[in-house]
Amino acid sequence: MEHALDVSGLSMTYGSGPGAVEALSEVGLRLARGSFTALMGPSGSGKSTFLNCVAGLERPRAGTITIGGRPLPTDEAEATVFRRERIGIVFQGLNLLPYLTAGQNVELPLRLAGGRVPRDLARDLLEEVGLGDRLHSLPSELSGGQRQRVAIARGLVTRPDVLFADEPTGALDSRSARNVLGILRGSADRLGQTIVMVTHDPVAAAYADQVVFLADGRIAGQMSNPTPEAVAAQMTHLDQLVPASAVPTTTKAGA
Numbered sequence: 001m002e003h004a005l006d007v008s009g010l011s012m013t014y015g016s017g018p019g020a021v022e023a024l025s026e027v028g029l030r031l032a033r034g035s036f037t038a039l040m041g042p043s044g045s046g047k048s049t050f051l052n053c054v055a056g057l058e059r060p061r062a063g064t065i066t067i068g069g070r071p072l073p074t075d076e077a078e079a080t081v082f083r084r085e086r087i088g089i090v091f092q093g094l095n096l097l098p099y100l101t102a103g104q105n106v107e108l109p110l111r112l113a114g115g116r117v118p119r120d121l122a123r124d125l126l127e128e129v130g131l132g133d134r135l136h137s138l139p140s141e142l143s144g145g146q147r148q149r150v151a152i153a154r155g156l157v158t159r160p161d162v163l164f165a166d167e168p169t170g171a172l173d174s175r176s177a178r179n180v181l182g183i184l185r186g187s188a189d190r191l192g193q194t195i196v197m198v199t200h201d202p203v204a205a206a207y208a209d210q211v212v213f214l215a216d217g218r219i220a221g222q223m224s225n226p227t228p229e230a231v232a233a234q235m236t237h238l239d240q241l242v243p244a245s246a247v248p249t250t251t252k253a254g255a
């Protein structure tokens with residue numbers, strides 16, 4: 001079966017010599033299409049490094065990354081095009097452009113890719129995230145949670161093979177966070193969108209089909225059908241987990 005994301009032997013080292021930091025060692029992961037995966041682990045365990053590598057923003061030292069059945073290009077220019085067309089990104093640093101409306105922000109990845117922008121696409125996507133009436137609003141006129149929902153709509157606009165989200169609810173109050181998580185859950189269920197979300201929050205992780213745990217740059221465990229209680233318990237025992245011997249291969253819930 002072709003996976004939405006297939007990563008093997010992913011290793012990443014920062015720096016060189018005695019001060020080198022091995023941020024990822026031999027990480028492997030396979031994700032089924034339409035699956036929603038939470039990536040968790042202690043601070044410094046390699047979560048951001050993993051996301052940056054698989055999203056083509058950083059180049060790993062070793063390993064292969066296949067997205068939607070196609071290898072992530074190693075050439076910088078080709079990787080940029082691949083990322084624009086095949087990968088959705090909702091990262092902290094990638095804020096909305098303040099002088100563009102919500103609708104224009106959503107359309108931006110398609111415009112940058114030089115593609116035709118279907119007339120009602122931005123409105124439809126904003127409706128999908130509950131903001132159908134804010135097409136013409138500037139980011140400054142929206143709440144933090146609403147801005148995050150626009151960022152998700154923008155991440156979905158190219159119908160990417162995988163949507164990567166880094167702490168998408170980190171800065172939100174619990175009501176807005178639930179709203180955003182419900183939208184991610186709905187994108188997986190209704191649109192068949194494959195999602196990988198980094199989070200520190202067991203409640204957020206429980207919205208996913210499965211949780212993959214990282215510790216010291218290695219896969220340290222996997223949990224299907226997570227509950228907040230089970231995730232929290234696992235997090236407190238992460239250092240005692242035996243590293244997973246097989247490559248975690250996730251399936252969609254109930255699949």
Ligand SMILES: Nc1ncnc2c1ncn2[C@@H]1O[C@H](COP(=O)(O)OP(=O)(O)OP(=O)(O)O)[C@@H](O)[C@H]1O
Binds near residue numbers: 014021043045
């Ligand atoms: N640009 C960099 N240069 C040197 N070391 C780095 C760099 N980025 C990350 N690291 C190191 O790599 C390791 C993994 O970092 P990473 O940011 O991926 O962890 P994380 O799990 O995302 O942490 P957090 O939850 O705190 O965001 C850490 O030891 C970190 O100090």
